[in-house]
Amino acid sequence: MTKHTAIFIALSLLLSHVSGAELLGGAAKVDITDYQAGPVNDPSFARALVLKSGDRTTALVAVDAVAIGGIGRIGNGFLATVRGQVEKDCGIPAEAIIINASHCHAVVRADTAQLVVKAITTAASQLTPLKAGTGTGNEDRISENRRMTLKDGSQVDMRRAYSMPPDDQVASVGPIDPEIGLLKLERTDGTPFAVVYQFACHPIMNPPSKGNSADYPGFASKAIEEALGHETMALFLQGCGGDINPIRYKEPTRPADAEPLGAMLATKVLSALQNVKTQPSQLLQVERTQLSLPRAADYDTRIAAIEVSQKKLLASLKPTNINFKSFLPLLIQHKLYPEMPSHYAQGYLHDKASDRKSIEQLDADNKALVEAYLGNIQVMEELTRLNTNQALLKRHREETLAANSNSLSVEVCGLRVGDFKLVTFPGEITVQVGLNIKKAAAQKHSFVSGYTNGYIYYTPTVAQRANTGYAQEDCDTLVAPEWQQLFEARAVEVLKRLAQ
Numbered sequence: 001m002t003k004h005t006a007i008f009i010a011l012s013l014l015l016s017h018v019s020g021a022e023l024l025g026g027a028a029k030v031d032i033t034d035y036q037a038g039p040v041n042d043p044s045f046a047r048a049l050v051l052k053s054g055d056r057t058t059a060l061v062a063v064d065a066v067a068i069g070g071i072g073r074i075g076n077g078f079l080a081t082v083r084g085q086v087e088k089d090c091g092i093p094a095e096a097i098i099i100n101a102s103h104c105h106a107v108v109r110a111d112t113a114q115l116v117v118k119a120i121t122t123a124a125s126q127l128t129p130l131k132a133g134t135g136t137g138n139e140d141r142i143s144e145n146r147r148m149t150l151k152d153g154s155q156v157d158m159r160r161a162y163s164m165p166p167d168d169q170v171a172s173v174g175p176i177d178p179e180i181g182l183l184k185l186e187r188t189d190g191t192p193f194a195v196v197y198q199f200a201c202h203p204i205m206n207p208p209s210k211g212n213s214a215d216y217p218g219f220a221s222k223a224i225e226e227a228l229g230h231e232t233m234a235l236f237l238q239g240c241g242g243d244i245n246p247i248r249y250k251e252p253t254r255p256a257d258a259e260p261l262g263a264m265l266a267t268k269v270l271s272a273l274q275n276v277k278t279q280p281s282q283l284l285q286v287e288r289t290q291l292s293l294p295r296a297a298d299y300d301t302r303i304a305a306i307e308v309s310q311k312k313l314l315a316s317l318k319p320t321n322i323n324f325k326s327f328l329p330l331l332i333q334h335k336l337y338p339e340m341p342s343h344y345a346q347g348y349l350h351d352k353a354s355d356r357k358s359i360e361q362l363d364a365d366n367k368a369l370v371e372a373y374l375g376n377i378q379v380m381e382e383l384t385r386l387n388t389n390q391a392l393l394k395r396h397r398e399e400t401l402a403a404n405s406n407s408l409s410v411e412v413c414g415l416r417v418g419d420f421k422l423v424t425f426p427g428e429i430t431v432q433v434g435l436n437i438k439k440a441a442a443q444k445h446s447f448v449s450g451y452t453n454g455y456i457y458y459t460p461t462v463a464q465r466a467n468t469g470y471a472q473e474d475c476d477t478l479v480a481p482e483w484q485q486l487f488e489a490r491a492v493e494v495l496k497r498l499a500q
Helices: 002-013 080-089 112-124 215-228 259-273 299-315 325-336 354-402 429-440 483-498
Strands: 022-029 045-053 056-063 097-101 128-140 143-145 149-152 155-157 170-173 179-187 193-200 231-237 244-246 286-295 408-419 421-423 447-449
Touching: 022 112, 022 193, 022 231, 045 215, 045 231, 045 286, 056 112, 056 231, 056 286, 080 097, 080 112, 097 231, 128 193, 128 259, 179 259, 179 421, 193 215, 193 259, 193 429, 215 231, 215 259, 231 447, 286 483, 299 354, 325 354, 408 483, 421 483, 429 447, 429 483, 447 483
Parallel strands: 056 097, 193 231, 421 447
Antiparallel strands: 022 045, 022 128, 045 056, 128 179, 143 244, 149 155, 149 170, 179 193, 286 408, 408 421
């Protein structure tokens, strides 16, 4: 028996499920928006759900923030602070507190830890008998995979930090996960109490220029809560959305707006909830284990490979005697009228051979200049992608050197409420990993959430880590490729134990 398995089993026994006990629950939310940080488009909240069955109690918290530590306003000591204070104030075991960040880019208050403690303790102080039910919905209209496989086999991703690749180079795009995981909680009289809904997609549709925002999860939760009434609380849990963007995230022809996406997600949640039946005396189970992951050790190799590509691209730049001011009208002329771009038709019909030859030579010269300039633009775009991702690799190389360790310890948690089963991880899990786990576990109503109880940046697949095109997911990472098999195996183990 390995050390991590022994710890895993010990904690599982400590927090083993209770069958047939009355399910009690309390819910509370607090506004965590920093209204002093600039314009506010819509508020951000921390929503806490406390559940109790027999002598087992757990707290599930959904925070409208970018991460639980690592980046953003929530510091690395946040989780320990909240757990320690909640355990002291209301006796909920630290290991039974699960906190998920929606990954919206809202600016939250500096005292968010204290506000989350307040939400949990408030929820714990007003427990009421509940019924629970589990279901799923499907929403395939609001998300898309942001990674594109090019015809040369490499991949690039879709970010505001750099340009899209040329259309004629794109061969395919990756998958999405349209499943919505649902936990429906009702009071014993049948009135709505709370909804936990889980979905995989980056909440980045509201640009910073629109002001502080909880993005589409904030709009979805608001719509669900207003539709159900009875002071219902809707908790959004981010899934495996590491490489999933809002649909048409890069479209320049209309303003970016998260509210319609939130409305569509809320509509699907509300529709699916109608088919979920609730029952009293539901199972409640929490499991927690530590997983040791190998740190990436290939930063120097990858940085060197980018430098080689940068040199080749720089050497491919072609000299031209035009600038953008002269390039643009020439481009339009040659694309609109490629047979006669430089003059009216009559100029090409002169009988004098020298006149025709001079204008045809002008056309040929200008066409070569336009093609050279277009090529230089494409090189510039490729360099921008490489430079941006190279900076990520360099930053994480320095972090890894400072850590002075070959491994990274992360927390994997499992939660079961009735038939609802959830396994969590602190990284930005890419979607294929979540799909793999759900398939391998072969357990109905099993879901996988990243962005939980910590933050370790992106955790891409082995294939994504080997990408020669370079994308954020495979450069903005601390883990070696072996992380995938280790986590997938542990996640499946957790889900299967929860199902027992």
